[in-house]
Amino acid sequence: MAGTAVRGRLIWQVATVATVTDETDAVRTIALDLPDWPGHHAGQHLDVRLTAEDGYSAERSYSIASADGEPVAITVERLDDGEVSPYLTQELRPGDQMEIRGPIGNWFTWGPHDGGPLLLIAGGSGVVPLRAILRHRQRSGSNVRARLLYSSRSLEEVIYRKELDEYRGSAQVRYTLTRRQPPGWGGFAGRVDDAMLARIAWPASQRPLAFICGPTPFVETVAGLLVARHYPESRVKTERFGGA
Amino acid sequence: MTSPVSRGFHRLSRPGDAQAGKLPPGQHVTTDFPVLSAGPTPHTPLQEWSFSIRRGGKTLRTWTWAEFMDLPAETVTVDIHCVTRWSKLGTVWRGVPVPVLLDQVAHDARYVLAFSDGGYTTNLPVKDVTGGQAWLAFDYDGQPLPPEHGGPARLLVPHLYFWKSAKWVRGMELLDHDQPGFWENYGYNNYGDPWREQRYAGD
Numbered sequence: 236m237a238g239t240a241v242r243g244r245l246i247w248q249v250a251t252v253a254t255v256t257d258e259t260d261a262v263r264t265i266a267l268d269l270p271d272w273p274g275h276h277a278g279q280h281l282d283v284r285l286t287a288e289d290g291y292s293a294e295r296s297y298s299i300a301s302a303d304g305e306p307v308a309i310t311v312e313r314l315d316d317g318e319v320s321p322y323l324t325q326e327l328r329p330g331d332q333m334e335i336r337g338p339i340g341n342w343f344t345w346g347p348h349d350g351g352p353l354l355l356i357a358g359g360s361g362v363v364p365l366r367a368i369l370r371h372r373q374r375s376g377s378n379v380r381a382r383l384l385y386s387s388r389s390l391e392e393v394i395y396r397k398e399l400d401e402y403r404g405s406a407q408v409r410y411t412l413t414r415r416q417p418p419g420w421g422g423f424a425g426r427v428d429d430a431m432l433a434r435i436a437w438p439a440s441q442r443p444l445a446f447i448c449g450p451t452p453f454v455e456t457v458a459g460l461l462v463a464r465h466y467p468e469s470r471v472k473t474e475r476f477g478g479a
Numbered sequence: 480m481t482s483p484v485s486r487g488f489h490r491l492s493r494p495g496d497a498q499a500g501k502l503p504p505g506q507h508v509t510t511d512f513p514v515l516s517a518g519p520t521p522h523t524p525l526q527e528w529s530f531s532i533r534r535g536g537k538t539l540r541t542w543t544w545a546e547f548m549d550l551p552a553e554t555v556t557v558d559i560h561c562v563t564r565w566s567k568l569g570t571v572w573r574g575v576p577v578p579v580l581l582d583q584v585a586h587d588a589r590y591v592l593a594f595s596d597g598g599y600t601t602n603l604p605v606k607d608v609t610g611g612q613a614w615l616a617f618d619y620d621g622q623p624l625p626p627e628h629g630g631p632a633r634l635l636v637p638h639l640y641f642w643k644s645a646k647w648v649r650g651m652e653l654l655d656h657d658q659p660g661f662w663e664n665y666g667y668n669n670y671g672d673p674w675r676e677q678r679y680a681g682d
Contacts, residue, residue: 247482331485334483
């Protein structure tokens with residue numbers, strides 16, 4: 236049972252930035268060297284603490300972007316009025332240090348033993364923990380069937396697009412673009428609605444396991460639609476981003 | 480251990496800084512009202528809603544929504560602190576003090592396990608839900624509490640991290656011995672005092 240995994244105190248440890256990779260104009264993946272990392276499961280998150288020269292410190296939580304067994308990476312979206320995300324996405328460079336503790340959260344996680352079929356539904360940067368799940372599924376050779384529906388404002392704002400497209404051999408990956416679609420766009424357009432779910436969601440009779448992550452109104456809507464499609468509430472796992 | 484300096488990181492002057500003394504360690508002020516929950520939002524019609532106090536699997540007392548509305552309520556202004564690090568200051572709620580409910584059953588329980596629609600539970604010492612520290616809240620900011628924030632009624636226990644303020648609450652199980660609830664079983668702290676930064680198991 237996943238609930239027994241985290242016991243004992245989570246200790247802050249010093250992390251060194253290994254690489255930074257720009258995913259989109261506003262989103263960056265930061266890979267970290269963490270010598271004493273205890274390992275994590277796809278879908279978990281961690282805490283970041285930054286300390287300024289004057290001793291001021293700020294803490295934030297971020298989803299882990301990497302799969303089980305991989306070095307820790309986080310993917311951060313810049314919020315222009317934020318204090319931490321502009322630093323992480325613009326100023327940070329390899330060799331810089333920060334403090335990390337984790338992994339945290341044993342609910343919004345998936346491993347091959349959890350089964351499926353998997354329905355992953357992402358809004359914007361909510362794709363981060365779902366990418367970790369898909370990546371873990373791929374790396375572990377799991378044959379659990381999986382579908383990802385990813386809602387993004389535009390194609391340019393899709394995070395991990397190249398990697399997600401590579402999963403198309405074994406998983407169904409579909410995008411819906413809510414604000415702007417390129418000419419000839421063959422994917423979905425507009426916000427996730429019941430008609431879209433009718434085409435992508437596994438029938439409830441297959442006992443699917445759903446993970447939804449994104450902004451609160453997005454998660455509220457999608458979770459409600461899945462329950463209306465008779466998904467059991469206990470198999471609809473959600474993670475919501477507030478506006479904070 | 481001394482924290483290493485994160486090169487180039489500086490404090491920004493932000494709205495809410497003036498209230499910094501009201502912030503527990505590691506928290507920052509938000510003016511939004513973020514939502515955190517593990518699954519879909521339940522929508523229980525008021526005519527089907529009830530609140531029960533149970534012990535050992537037996538229901539000791541149940542209130543319908545109409546009966547609950549007849550109980551004495553009060554308006555409180557409190558600061559709330561989410562374990563995900565946002566705090567919201569000066570929030571205004573209306574609710575029934577938890578002792579108004581608990582005092583209607585004779586008991587010597589030391590702990591309660593609050594239970595909610597959707598299967599969510601959270602555990603609290605009785606001493607933390609009495610003495611003007613906890614309410615069963617049904618209004619937020621002068622309006623009926625919206626479902627995504629836990630309506631029709633949620634616990635409000637503002638001196639602990641906000642996951643203890645169970646949304647969609649439908650009752651309390653009285654216990655002699657402490658029993659971890661949902662998040663407490665998934666790695667979060669058993670008690671959750673924000674001023675001692677008890678976020679996770681072992682903090």
